[in-house]
Amino acid sequence: MIIKLKPKIQRKPMDISFHKSKSHALSYTGSARQKLRENPEILREFLKMVANKGFPEIKTDKFQIRRLSITKSREDASYNTSLYSLEFFRNGKTERYFIKELDIQDFFRLQRSENLRYDVDIIDKINRHGIRGFGGSDGFSESLALKIIADSGVVGRRLDIVNSVFSYVDAIKKRSFICYEYMDLKTVSELYDEHKISKSQKESIDRYLSKVATRVENYLEKNYSKYGFKTAPKIFDISPQNTFYDPVKKKLHLFDSLLIT
Numbered sequence: 001m002i003i004k005l006k007p008k009i010q011r012k013p014m015d016i017s018f019h020k021s022k023s024h025a026l027s028y029t030g031s032a033r034q035k036l037r038e039n040p041e042i043l044r045e046f047l048k049m050v051a052n053k054g055f056p057e058i059k060t061d062k063f064q065i066r067r068l069s070i071t072k073s074r075e076d077a078s079y080n081t082s083l084y085s086l087e088f089f090r091n092g093k094t095e096r097y098f099i100k101e102l103d104i105q106d107f108f109r110l111q112r113s114e115n116l117r118y119d120v121d122i123i124d125k126i127n128r129h130g131i132r133g134f135g136g137s138d139g140f141s142e143s144l145a146l147k148i149i150a151d152s153g154v155v156g157r158r159l160d161i162v163n164s165v166f167s168y169v170d171a172i173k174k175r176s177f178i179c180y181e182y183m184d185l186k187t188v189s190e191l192y193d194e195h196k197i198s199k200s201q202k203e204s205i206d207r208y209l210s211k212v213a214t215r216v217e218n219y220l221e222k223n224y225s226k227y228g229f230k231t232a233p234k235i236f237d238i239s240p241q242n243t244f245y246d247p248v249k250k251k252l253h254l255f256d257s258l259l260i261t
């Protein structure tokens, strides 16, 4: 008798490449690269942002960048980030992306937050390595953290990663951003606050996410050298605030992970 095993969902490896020097870092997917080539004006806006804090709001016949004001979900945010949407107009269709500008200096404000149990760790790491080692609150490290999470094999029927398509860090000017595919979903925390998921559902998701975090930690302890690290970094923030939930497909989508070297 042949016993059929449930096929394990095999996720295609992420089409994303990472490049870094001592002062700059960049990640992009193949299609983001293509889009930036086709729309050099966008790259010009990105570079302006690197020079001066903030994207200008801009609309051309090809694309639009707008500032987003998301307040409710951000009450518990421990540091400031600016959020934007980027829309491409093509053949009557709109393709939407989400941009988060991270102020690298704000990273230090994490020290003051009381509800982050890993504060001591972070302060220790900053003191030893400084921000230039990469690994911290910057777009590149965030994008790399999500790639590592995907590589660790946790993606499946219940969980996916929000695709980061582009990230950039200028460590000298301390400017950074990350661009994600736009997700029209609410986070687990928001849904719980709005009574759209029950306490027991929320608790079950919390338990699941902490299992995911443990699995990622174990993976990283064995595989850190693959990613060019000399010791195993830690990935934090796999949390209900940083996880969208699709109640129809019953699927979780992780974003905003923190990589500390």
Ligand SMILES: Nc1ncnc2c1ncn2[C@@H]1O[C@H](COP(=O)(O)OP(=O)(O)O)[C@@H](O)[C@H]1O
Binding pocket: 070, 073, 074, 077, 079, 080, 081, 083, 098, 100, 162, 180, 181, 182, 183, 184, 187, 241, 242, 255, 256
């Ligand atoms: N890919 C995305 N698409 C649409 N909205 C997003 C996306 N990523 C994040 N957001 C929204 O922005 C909020 C803040 O994003 P997050 O990455 O968690 O920022 P922070 O680093 O400040 O915690 C999220 O709670 C969510 O409401």
Ligand SMILES: [Mg+2]
Binding pocket: 241, 242, 256
């Ligand atoms: Mg967050």
